[in-house]
Amino acid sequence: MTNTIQLSVRKLVEHVYLAGSIDNRFRSQSSLLDGTRIHQTIQKTYKDGDQKEVYLRSEIPFEEFTFLIDGRCDGLLFQDHVVTIDEIKSFSRPLEELNLEGVPVHWAQAKMYAYMYMLEHELQEITVQLTYVHVDTLEKRQLKTNCHFSELEAFVFHVIEKYAPYARLMHIHRLKRNESIKDLPFPFETYRSGQRQLAGAVYKSILDEKNLFVKAPTGIGKTISTLFPAVKAVGEGHLTRIFYLTAKTITRSTAEEAFARMTSHGLCMKTVTITAKDKVCFKEETKCQKDYCEFADGYYDRINGAILDILSKEDRMTREVIGDYARKHSICPFEFSLDLSYAADGIICDYNYIFDPRVSLKRLVEEQKKTTVLLVDEAHNLVDRGRDMFSASVNKEMFLQLKKDYKGIDKEIYESANKINSIFISMKKDMDRENEMVLEVLNETFVSHLIDFVKKAEVMLIKNALPNLLEAYFKVNQFIKIADFVDEHFVIYSEKNKNDLLVKLFCMDPSKLLAQMGKGYRTKVFFSATLSPLPYYQEILGGNEGDYVLSIPSPFSKEQVEIFIKPLSTRYRDREKTKEKIIRLLLALVKQRPGNYLFFFPSYDYLLTVYEGFKAEDQETQTIIQASGMSEAEREHFLETFKPKSEKGVLGFAVLGGIFSEGIDLIGDRLNGVVIVGVGLPKIGFEKNLIKDHFNKKNKSGYDYAYIYPGMNKVLQAGGRLIRSENDHGIIVLIDDRFLHNHYQSLLPEEWNEFTIL
Numbered sequence: 001m002t003n004t005i006q007l008s009v010r011k012l013v014e015h016v017y018l019a020g021s022i023d024n025r026f027r028s029q030s031s032l033l034d035g036t037r038i039h040q041t042i043q044k045t046y047k048d049g050d051q052k053e054v055y056l057r058s059e060i061p062f063e064e065f066t067f068l069i070d071g072r073c074d075g076l077l078f079q080d081h082v083v084t085i086d087e088i089k090s091f092s093r094p095l096e097e098l099n100l101e102g103v104p105v106h107w108a109q110a111k112m113y114a115y116m117y118m119l120e121h122e123l124q125e126i127t128v129q130l131t132y133v134h135v136d137t138l139e140k141r142q143l144k145t146n147c148h149f150s151e152l153e154a155f156v157f158h159v160i161e162k163y164a165p166y167a168r169l170m171h172i173h174r175l176k177r178n179e180s181i182k183d184l185p186f187p188f189e190t191y192r193s194g195q196r197q198l199a200g201a202v203y204k205s206i207l208d209e210k211n212l213f214v215k216a217p218t219g220i221g222k223t224i225s226t227l228f229p230a231v232k233a234v235g236e237g238h239l240t241r242i243f244y245l246t247a248k249t250i251t252r253s254t255a256e257e258a259f260a261r262m263t264s265h266g267l268c269m270k271t272v273t274i275t276a277k278d279k280v281c282f283k284e285e286t287k288c289q290k291d292y293c294e295f296a297d298g299y300y301d302r303i304n305g306a307i308l309d310i311l312s313k314e315d316r317m318t319r320e321v322i323g324d325y326a327r328k329h330s331i332c333p334f335e336f337s338l339d340l341s342y343a344a345d346g347i348i349c350d351y352n353y354i355f356d357p358r359v360s361l362k363r364l365v366e367e368q369k370k371t372t373v374l375l376v377d378e379a380h381n382l383v384d385r386g387r388d389m390f391s392a393s394v395n396k397e398m399f400l401q402l403k404k405d406y407k408g409i410d411k412e413i414y415e416s417a418n419k420i421n422s423i424f425i426s427m428k429k430d431m432d433r434e435n436e437m438v439l440e441v442l443n444e445t446f447v448s449h450l451i452d453f454v455k456k457a458e459v460m461l462i463k464n465a466l467p468n469l470l471e472a473y474f475k476v477n478q479f480i481k482i483a484d485f486v487d488e489h490f491v492i493y494s495e496k497n498k499n500d501l502l503v504k505l506f507c508m509d510p511s512k513l514l515a516q517m518g519k520g521y522r523t524k525v526f527f528s529a530t531l532s533p534l535p536y537y538q539e540i541l542g543g544n545e546g547d548y549v550l551s552i553p554s555p556f557s558k559e560q561v562e563i564f565i566k567p568l569s570t571r572y573r574d575r576e577k578t579k580e581k582i583i584r585l586l587l588a589l590v591k592q593r594p595g596n597y598l599f600f601f602p603s604y605d606y607l608l609t610v611y612e613g614f615k616a617e618d619q620e621t622q623t624i625i626q627a628s629g630m631s632e633a634e635r636e637h638f639l640e641t642f643k644p645k646s647e648k649g650v651l652g653f654a655v656l657g658g659i660f661s662e663g664i665d666l667i668g669d670r671l672n673g674v675v676i677v678g679v680g681l682p683k684i685g686f687e688k689n690l691i692k693d694h695f696n697k698k699n700k701s702g703y704d705y706a707y708i709y710p711g712m713n714k715v716l717q718a719g720g721r722l723i724r725s726e727n728d729h730g731i732i733v734l735i736d737d738r739f740l741h742n743h744y745q746s747l748l749p750e751e752w753n754e755f756t757i758l
Contacts, residue, residue, distance in 0.1 A: 003064060005167045008367070009056075009071035009112045015304070016162045017105035038133045039074060041139075053077040056116040062160045065167060073113035077129075083146075084127040085114040091457070092135045097462075100699055102130050102143045108159065115152040123150045136455075146685045150483040166304075169311055170343065173270065175343060180268040181235025182470040186228060187261040192726075193555030194220045198527075201550045203229035204369050206238055206523045211413045211547040213379075213538050217554040217729070217749070222527055223251075224258045227346075231262060231269065234345060239371050239522065242346045245354060246377040247385060249632070250663045255348045255377070256318055263315065269749040272317040272341050272423055274349035277334040280319060282327070295332045303339055311343060351382055355517045356389040357485070369520035378663065379526035379714050382542050386510030390490075392482035392576045393504035394450070396424035396581045398472050399415035405466055413460055413469065416453045423449065427494055436686045439492040440637035442483060442505075449474050477507065483511060491690050506687060508694040516543030530716040532546045532747060536709055556723050561730060563755035567737035570678040575606060582677060582735060585758070586651075589733065590621055595649045595672030596642045602678040604628065610677070611653050626654040635659060656680050662717035667724045674722045675733040678710035679744060712747045719752070733758075 043052040057070040086112035091098065110128045118126055132141045191199075198216055204724055205212040206229070216222050218567060223244075233239045244255045252273060259271050278286045283293050290297035306329035314321055317340055326333035341347045341361060353361050354374060364372070369388050376382060402417040423446050431437050457473040482505050486492065489509040495502045505649030507513065533538045566585055568578045586599065601607035624641050627634065638660065642648050649672070654660040655704060682688055686707045696702035715734070722730045732752070738744050740757070 003171055004066050004068055006068040007172065009069055009109055012069060012159065012163055013105055013108040013112060015166060016159050017108050038135060039088050041138065042088050042131055042133060043075060046075060046077065049078050051570050056113055058116040058119050060156065060160065060317065062157065062164060065164065067160055069112070069116065071113065076117070082127055083117070083123065084129050085110055085117065086129045086131055087113070088131045088133065090133050090135050098132055108132050111147065111152055111155055112159070114147060115156045118149050123206065142475045148620050165308060174421055178235050178267045180266050181231060184231065184262065184267050185265055187224065187265045192220050194552040195225045197552055198222065198225040198550070199229045201548065202226050202525055203233060205525060205548050206233045207231065209522050211524045211543060212526070212530060212550065213534060213543060213547060214525065214550045215534055216527060216529060218529040219724040220552070220555055222255065223254045223377065224261070226525055226527060227255065227258050228262070230375060231267065233373070239373055241368065241372040242375065243372060244346065244348045244375045244377065245351050247351055247381040248378065248663045252348050256316070259316060259346060268315065269345045270311065270315050270317070271346035271348065272322070272337055272344040273319055274337045274341060274347065274353060275319045277348070280323060280333045282333065295326070295330055299331050299335060302331050302519045303336070305329060306331055306336060307339060307343065310340065310577050317344070335669055351376070351385050351679060352389060355386065355514055357517060358481055360517065366520050370522055372521050374518065374521050374524040376524060376526045378528050380528045380530050380537065381543060382514070383510065387507050388515050390482060390485060390507035390510055390513045391505055392479040393502050394475055395481050396421060396501040398475065399424065401468060402472055405468065410460060412456045416449065419449045420453060424501050427503070428496065431494060431496060431744040436493055436495045439494060442486065442492055447480070447483060454480065488627065506690065508691045509540070509543045511540050518542060530713045530718050532716065536705070539704070547612060554749065556726065556751070558751055558754060560723055560728060561732060561751065563752045564705040564731060564733045564758050565755050566733060566735045566758040567740055568735055570602065570736045579610060579613060582610055583617065585735070586614055586675065587617055589673070589675070590649065590651065591674065593731065596646060596670060597649065597673045598652045598654055598660065598671065598721060599675045600677060602656050602660055603678060604655055606677070607653050607655060620649060622650045624650060624652050626658060626660055630659065639664060639666065642666050642670045656718055657714040661714060661721070664721060664722065665724050668728060671722060671730065673731045673733070674719055675735065676715055676718050679736050679738045680714035681707045682710055708743070712744065716749065
């Protein structure tokens with residue numbers, strides 16, 4: 001029986017020749033915009049009769065497979081009865097670094113196109129040309145070779161032969177996967193209230209190729225309710241890949257557990273978890289240099305064998321599994337996880353691998369996106385994460401230090417750093433006595449010097465450069481990339497800090513870029529217990545009018561939770577006056593209702609001052625405090641302190657909006673109550689006020705967008721720690737007089753509307 005394998009020329013040669021490594025070395029920091037500009041520049045020089053962006057498609061039988069290969073060649077040139085395939089490549093490194101013979105993967109791509117054209121037009125000879133163009137100077141170098149049909153046919157079959165073991169492995173897996181999904185049951189005895197509704201909405205959104213925004217309460221099982229219908233859609237051919245995106249390690253574990261549960265019910269699906277580089281690196285320092293790291297040196301010689309090995313033996317490729325195979329094959333575990341993500345059916349990872357233009361999985365081509373769903377967990381976090389991803393800054397101190405470090409060592413770096421430092425000095429003088437100043441435009445001379453610095457740094461980094469040059473290189477490169485996106489959604493500002501000066505490209509509204517980076521995917525599902533108000537999140541996360549929207553009521557009874565409001569002022573100016581009343585309230589609470597509690601405060605300083613007062617009155621009750629910069633082991637210890645059915649109970653003091661206020665499960669008697677001090681408003685600051693003013697100008701409620709919505713989201717998340725199942729009971733105490741104001745009341749969940757004023 002003949003089986004069809006459909007893939008692009010680029011995907012085929014990348015697998016065999018690992019274009020991801022080699023191509024990036026020469027493209028370096030040239031952006032997609034640079035690549036498009038270079039292609040168009042060269043294609044404009046073509047003569048009459050020449051063709052550009054020519055679509056080619058061929059069916060090539062090999063053993064039990066028929067390979068259906070397609071792609072677009074950059075140019076098809078006709079001169080003196082000679083046909084030439086032209087492959088255009090842009091690069092930004094110095095021209096002398098370009099191999100005189102060209103890069104093998106580029107030849108492979110061009111030769112594939114040449115063979116496909118010859119096959120279709122029954123030609124015996126053709127010319128293959130590589131056109132390399134420098135992104136700045138437009139300096140061009142062309143390499144040519146004449147090829148016979150038999151030569152190219154042998155080459156193409158050699159490439160396919162190299163790819164065939166992987167194709168065979170994945171083909172067999174996909175048949176097995178789809179068969180396993182047909183009879184896959186929902187992996188729990190029954191649906192919880194709201195789960196079937198959520199699963200149905202996700203499935204319909206995938207079928208209709210629509211985006212979906214969902215507000216669904218904590219504890220109903222949102223992870224399995226979104227993953228299960230997506231898996232079913234894979235089995236029915238609507239999807240080929242599922243991305244489960246989240247900002248926190250603990251919610252990644254929940255997704256892994258959901259896949260594991262489905263696996264125990266018969267699912268055969270390959271999933272990979274991508275963990276941050278600094279968390280999985282085998283070395284003491286995360287330095288990806290082959291002379292320092294043996295796992296980086298020769299990585300691309302060993303990666304194909306490693307991928308075949310792990311895919312033939314493993315389905316659930318967690319951090320630990322990937323680490324074991326990475327050590328076995330002596331390869332970088334982080335790069336290994338990225339390469340595996342292109343083969344996996346399900347990928348569990350951070351938001352940035354999709355939405356961050358600096359680190360996104362760029363080899364995921366448009367055709368693959370059309371059959372991919374993005375499940376965005378805890379989507380409320382994507383607002384601030386989006387702002388961070390689309391913002392960038394550089395500062396004076398960085399260049400002053402480089403100037404000192406490279407004086408007398410490297411003239412190019414010294415002079416480049418000196419020029420940039422001088423511009424910073426000029427900017428600082430212009431600010432006079434201002435600490436912050438909005439800049440109307442980005443100084444063109446400043447940007448050109450930064451671009452020049454990147455080029456000079458690239459040359460030096462090939463040598464034995466100082467560590468701070470690499471750090472500066474990355475920061476400047478990020479700044480230049482983000483500068484391409486700056487529009488009315490951004491503000492450019494400078495900020496003085498003693499002798500230092502920072503220039504920042506600040507993204508106030510991430511909606512446009514989130515929509516742009518998510519473009520092309522079949523369906524995006526944004527879900528959270530606190531996606532409230534829904535219209536705000538739909539707008540700020542890049543939604544549009546045609547999106548589906550769903551709000552699921554809480555499945556838990558009002559009798560499971562008692563709500564109390566204590567109308568005290570927790571505003572900064574009143575905290576000292578009301579501190580004693582808060583301490584008395586906490587003391588009375590744990591005396592009258594002993595148990596396990598989480599007390600949330602708007603700042604660490606506020607937490608400490610109340611904690612000290614509480615301990616002065618009660619030395620017996622066990623307490624534990626959230627510390628800054630806690631390791632994963634310390635976080636686990638904090639949570640493990642909350643034991644079920646504890647006689648005296650334990651009190652956890654934590655920060656509102658911190659690591660313990662969302663994404664954690666303390667089911668049953670492990671948590672009996674939550675006390676939330678304050679309405680969570682962010683501290684008034686320069687950037688928050690910029691956001692406020694920006695949305696006010698758009699006739700929106702700027703104060704809500706900048707302060708109230710983010711603040712109340714923290715409150716809702718913290719309160720959501722209490723009721724996680726049908727058997728949970730407890731109390732929530734809200735301490736702040738603003739909780740009685742209509743506007744704040746309107747943002748509370750319906751099940752919190754019946755409350756008692758203390």
